[in-house]
């Protein structure tokens with residue numbers, strides 16, 4: 001199709017230590033789960049290409065919290081131009097749920113959509129394979145919580161058992177697509193310099 | 209953040225300024241285990257950029273970090289017999305004499321109600337405060353210039369709103385509504401005779417008649433009989449602060465030489481993917497005896513096109529710059545002047561006064577006294593950068609402010625495993641009594657963290673390693689309503705205002721929405737000068753320090769212009785809507801008292817570019833990791849293949865496909881034109897003459913210098 005539309009969406013994946021952020025990304029992007037715990041080194045984001053439908057191609061950048069940037073002190077680079085987020089907690093650990101509010105507030109204070117609204121955030125209660133009735137057992141309470149805190153949805157997920165990861169991502173992509181249609185994305189006529197492209201003053205972004 | 213940190217690291221870095229962040233990125237990149245802490249809640253230290261509300265707040269805070277609400281740490285339990293403890297100073301004093309002002313009127317009720325209301329009704333508060341209310345961070349009175357914030361350093365007189373008293377010294381008791389003096393009754397007030405005694409001196413500078421009239425007019429207005437204006441000249445205060453988040457105001461504005469070390473490093477390490485840049489699009493200056501900014505011709509094309517230099521000047525300038533570009537190959541040209549002032553050398557080359565001015569102040573950016581060798585090197589450095597990213601541009605600046613730079617390197621460090629912790633204060637260093645080597649640090653939560661090496665920014669030195677504070681750079685920041693030299697397209701300007709009379713040299717950088725430093729229709733003007741008095745306790749009136757620069761660049765403050773009939777003011781020049789003044793401090797390092805494995809990174813100084821900071825980071829890296837590569841290329845996410853074992857880099861960035869593939873095009877406008885020096889080129893001369901007469905424009909596009 002000649003008029004196939006392409007989108008690039010930057011999605012932030014935040015949440016406390018060890019809740020399974022990296023596992024969820026690995027599951028979603030690479031269909032792999034590893035019991036082995038390791039810090040993520042040297043990677044800014046994982047890229048997932050989605051053939052949404054016949055005329056829509058989506059490139060999803062999933063930005064993990066860099067290895068140890070986990071004290072919640074991410075730099076602007078991390079937030080810049082994000083259009084969606086997953087806030088992850090571990091259904092087996094209450095403290096990680098308590099931290100959800102902090103993560104959500106952090107997002108809302110650091111990044112907004114071009115129209116000034118908060119970026120859509122989906123709450124993920126991960127490791128639901130471990131506890132049938134974990135922190136998310138009261139569904140209506142969870143719904144209420146999400147409404148109060150401004151989450152667009154919540155899911156019980158398991159990176160290990162591959163539960164709801166795909167669904168959650170699909171929902172968020174739908175939100176981001178809808179948002180993208182309501183307002184034009186950033187002006188592209190004011191492109192900045194690319195340091196790798198000398199003497200070409202109007203190139204998209206920096207360094208590709 | 210009181211989370212417990214791991215107990216041991218290879219390197220601990222304190223402060224997230226640029227050199228520390230570059231070093232942190234470089235260390236993590238090669239696999240060192242790094243802890244990077246900062247007592248601030250923001251990245252960048254003295255290199256940070258802030259939105260305008262945060263900036264107002266910063267200017268008003270007594271000290272940058274004072275919330276020491278942590279429990280006292282029981283040191284005895286943490287320090288063993290053979291260890292000693294070096295206490296870190298609790299206050300950091302990177303900034304002093306801070307003050308900020310908003311010159312816009314608060315929206316009076318009649319604007320909303322369309323009914324006429326006495327404006328002085330609004331002018332009620334006599335104290336200006338920061339309010340937490342988002343829509344109106346500060347209470348202001350109508351019309352009167354307002355000191356937004358005050359740095360209430362009790363030892364420092366100069367933070368008072370002396371401007372008001374001095375300029376209206378006919379009536380010292382006449383406190384304007386809306387102008388606060390939070391320090392009433394404090395030591396500053398008692399010493400006010402000091403201020404008075406300086407008034408005569410101040411007025412000598414201040415005798416510009418239009419200024420005086422503006423002041424007088426402003427006087428009357430505050431007596432509350434300001435007539436209503438149907439269309440205010442300037443946005444209301446509320447409107448202005450509506451866009452507070454879109455300002456990015458630098459503590460240390462600088463520009464990047466296109467061939468400077470920072471640009472090379474950004475490319476080499478691939479950190480540039482985190483950043484966006486713009487060209488500095490023009491260089492401006494003021495010639496002596498004039499009061500008007502004019503463009504400095506730098507590139508060959510500029511020189512051709514310039515209307516400010518004659519044909520003969522053009523030719524001599526062109527030859528001279530070509531010589532400077534490759535001066536090492538022509539020692540006979542400058543041998544005799546090696547140790548003499550650069551200016552003498554310029555004179556010997558028959559450069560006119562105007563052209564000498566351009567070279568000294570705007571191209572080499574040195575002083576008349578600088579030695580010829582230094583001048584030649586500086587000129588060459590500029591010429592090398594010229595044309596790399598645009599035919600007549602030599603400098604770049606990061607979008608969203610200089611504060612993005614340390615953050616980009618910090619991100620690199622974090623991506624490669626560095627642990628970052630803001631809002632974490634280190635209270636002191638633990639050193640071995642006998643070897644004097646640092647063994648670790650103790651933070652304000654009472655945690656002892658071990659390390660092999662410790663990197664500090666200057667402001668975090670333990671007291672005993674300090675040799676005393678001094679003022680390093682005096683700063684002013686202005687938000688204006690238009691460019692200092694309006695043109696069709698938005699420009700990014702580097703401006704040198706050479707010293708005149710008692711006034712010093714000012715370096716000025718102006719940028720706006722294009723660099724995302726301000727919302728649309730506003731400009732940010734950064735002015736820097738060397739402090740007239742470096743002593744931290746001396747009284748300075750920073751407004752006075754910048755008076756001459758302000759007169760050259762601006763029509764006046766919005767408050768002044770709103771009152772004055774606008775025929776008074778130079779309509780071409782911008783109005784100042786908001787301003788801040790402060791001194792950047794440096795504290796000398798007493799190297800003798802410094803343990804061997806402690807490295808101190810300097811605060812940003814007056815230097816224009818980033819080479820000093822980059823050198824410092826690189827040198828320290830080479831000491832800590834003698835055989836390692838400094839910032840090898842980080843792979844793009846696409847280059848990372850994934851297997852069951854986890855993420856793995858295909859090409860761990862250590863080998864580029866083509867290591868020599870560096871941007872080479874546009875290599876120095878004057879660099880490859882050796883022959884120009886040897887021979888006169890007749891066509892060139894003809895070209896120059898044609899140009900002068902407006903005939904033919906062979907050089908209109910970029911580097912077309914061999915027309």
Ligand SMILES: Cc1cc2nc3c(=O)[nH]c(=O)nc-3n(C[C@H](O)[C@H](O)[C@H](O)COP(=O)(O)OP(=O)(O)OC[C@H]3O[C@@H](n4cnc5c(N)ncnc54)[C@H](O)[C@@H]3O)c2cc1C
Nearest residue numbers: 076077079080081109110111112113114115116453454608
């Ligand atoms: C530490 C910190 C980092 C931030 N980083 C970003 C970021 O990387 N990307 C982001 O979009 N917002 C960022 N923000 C938020 C940003 O400063 C604004 O608060 C937000 O964009 C909404 O601004 P606005 O509605 O006033 O302006 P708008 O008119 O909505 O902004 C205009 C456009 O500029 C973008 N923009 C504004 N400020 C920044 C900025 N500082 N950096 C990058 N883009 C910006 C906006 O996203 C928007 O597309 C950050 C805020 C903080 C405190």
Ligand SMILES: Nc1nc2c(ncn2[C@@H]2O[C@H](COP(=O)(O)OP(=O)(O)OP(=O)(O)O)[C@@H](O)[C@H]2O)c(=O)[nH]1
Nearest residue numbers: 017018019020021022023034035037127158159160
């Ligand atoms: N049972 C179960 N374990 C999981 C699941 N997701 C992740 N884990 C495990 O939880 C641990 C932490 O997972 P990570 O993906 O590394 O978590 P993270 O949030 O990226 O952690 P940090 O990067 O250290 O903050 C690992 O041992 C995973 O194997 C899940 O859905 N179910």
Ligand SMILES: [Mg+2]
Nearest residue numbers: 021022039040
């Ligand atoms: Mg992880």
